[in-house]
Amino acid sequence: MKQYDIVIIGGGPAGLAAAVAAFDAxxxxxxxxxxxxxxGGILNQCIHNGFGLHTFKEELTGPEYAERFVRQVQERNIEYKLSTMVLDISPDKVVTAVSRNEGLLELQAKAVILAMGCRERSRGALNIPGFRPAGVYSAGTAQRLVNMEGFLPGRRVVILGSGDIGLIMARRMTLEGAKVLAVAELMPYSGGLKRNIVQCLEDFDIPLYLSHTVVDIQGKERVEGVTIAQVDERRRPIPGTEIHYECDTLLLSCGLIPENELSKGIGVDLSPVTNGPVVNEQLETNVPGVFAAGNVLHVHDLVDFVSQEAANAGRAAVAYINGKKVQQNAVPVTFEGGVRYTVPAAIRPEGVEDSVIIRFRVGDVKKNAVVKLLLNGELVLRKKRPVMAPGEMEELKLTRQQLEQYPDLQTIHITVEEA
Ligand SMILES: Cc1cc2nc3c(=O)[nH]c(=O)nc-3n(C[C@H](O)[C@H](O)[C@H](O)COP(=O)(O)OP(=O)(O)OC[C@H]3O[C@@H](n4cnc5c(N)ncnc54)[C@H](O)[C@@H]3O)c2cc1C
Known part of the structure; x- marks a missing residue:
């Protein structure tokens, strides 16, 4: 069986950045x-710009951003196998994969980095009533069809869900000559970035209906119409508020779910909130030597943070194979005030190199808020946030120096309060 120090599952931005950082370490x-x-992962189909503002201080398209990392991988002669699907990872890190060229492969790794990204929530998972005609696509599938395969999936379009992919596809379909009639969003706020609402909907006069959902799809062979209706605070449609659209296409952009079948198979603990692995400050899961980064860990808003996080996972995997062990118990990161989760979920101060970035999302829109981080009940960080939204990731940077002030650290707590 061929042996590797580190096997990385997934060659998207997370896998690429992890590989480069591990090599450089x-x-x-x-x-x-x-x-x-x-x-390149999902970036290959994201031909719009807006990538890399943090990393490269430039506005790149998805493929351009991916290309910069692919080049770094190739310059270092880091080995990769394409058309190779990983089927299983055993707890002792034997990776089983099937390759178009090499058939069934079994590889022994000392450390594994999970970087499989995420997938879109499907119609089945959404329970939308109506027939099952052609013309219902996930927004990401439509994006791949338009941007990579050269097909326009429809001419009159309704979009359910205002996550970033839905917003970007509203603009993309419009630029390709389709008429986007409306974007309906179940929640009273958009799940996407503010900049995408402005640049993809408002600039093209596409209406966004918050607190609305699809209540019917008409058409037997092909979508002929879609009816949306307003929902009450318990997300139940309100009779009498229906709006009907004659259209041939419904795009669904209703959330992303980390690709975690492999993680489950190894016995990695998953968070019920993110559906991604629970990790410590080194992005290591409960299975020693198995690390996770990128959208497989939690869905990111910006790819720059994916690359940054994955580079940390790459370096941590090298430390692991070099036998660097942290004996300290992890202190769980607790939270209140509408915070839904944190990554990492627990921190061992000794495992922090210079600093650890704690990323989290809130469950509701908050205005004029202040985020506080307390160690053993004492205020250590305070950050004003004029607006916080579920679609945008928040972060706090905690330094090793700050942690060292608390040799008997018992609690790490984050709160979001009104300023
Ligand atoms: C439509 C859309 C628009 C976006 N717009 C922006 C934007 O404007 N700006 C921005 O900064 N970010 C944007 N993002 C986010 C950014 O693209 C993602 O955060 C980033 O691609 C996540 O990287 P990843 O490596 O974790 O996942 P991915 O890019 O999904 O890569 C995961 C890789 O793993 C592979 N894989 C999965 N399972 C297996 C397996 N079993 N075996 C082998 N390989 C496997 C997949 O094929 C894939 O290549 C956008 C994302 C989408 C979907």
Missing amino acids: GCQSVLILERDHCL
Whole structure:
């Protein structure tokens, strides 16, 4: 069986950044396994700009951003296998994969980095009534059809869900000559970035109906119409508020779910909120030597944070194979005030190199808020946030120096309060 120090599952931005950082930290036995026929992950279909503002201080398209990391991988001669789908990872880190060229592969890894990204919530998971005609697509599938395969999936379009992919596809379909009639969003706020609401809907006069959902899809062979209705605070449709659209396409942009079948198979603990692995400050799961980064861990808003996080996972995996052990118990990160989860979920101060970034999301829109981080009940960080929204990731940076002030650290607590 071929052996590698680090096997990385997924060649998207997370897998690429993890591989480069692991190599630069001194590990040359790194392998990336990617099921698609090219590296780059979901970025290959994101041909709009807006990527890399933090990392490169430039506005790049998705493929341009991916290309910069692919080049770094190639310059270092890091090995990767394309068209290779990982089927299983055993707890002792034997990776089983099937490759178009090499058939069934079994590889022994010392450390594994999970970087499989996420998938879109499907119609089945959404329970939308009506027939099952052609013309109902997830927004990401439509994006791939338009941007990579050269097909326009429809001409008159309604979009359910205002996550970033839905917003971006509203603009994309409009630019390709389709008429986007409306975007309906179940929640009273959008799940997407503010900049995407402005640039993708408002600039093209596409109406956004908050607190609305699809209550019927008409058409037997092909979508012929879609009816949306307003919902009450318990998300039940309000009779009499229906709006009907004659259209041939419904796009669904109703959330992303981390691709965690492999993680479950190894015995990795998953968070019920993110559906991604529960990790410590080194992005290591409960299975020693198995790390996670990128959208498989929690769904990110910006790819720059994916690359940053994955580089940390790459370095941590190298420390692990070099035998660097942290004996300290982890202190769980607790929270209140509408915070839904944190990554990492627990911190061992000794495992923090210079600093640890704690990322989280809130469950509701908050205005004029202040985020506080307390160690053993004492205020250590305070950050004013004029607006916080569920669609945008928040972060706090805690330094090792700050942690060292509390040698008997018992609690790490985050609260969001009104300023
Ligand atoms: C439509 C859309 C628009 C976006 N717009 C922006 C934007 O404007 N700005 C921005 O900064 N970010 C944006 N993002 C976010 C950004 O693209 C993601 O955060 C980033 O791509 C996540 O990287 P990842 O490596 O975790 O996942 P992915 O890019 O999804 O890569 C995961 C890789 O793992 C592979 N894989 C999965 N399972 C297996 C397996 N079993 N075996 C082998 N390989 C496997 C997949 O094929 C894939 O290549 C957007 C995302 C989408 C979907």
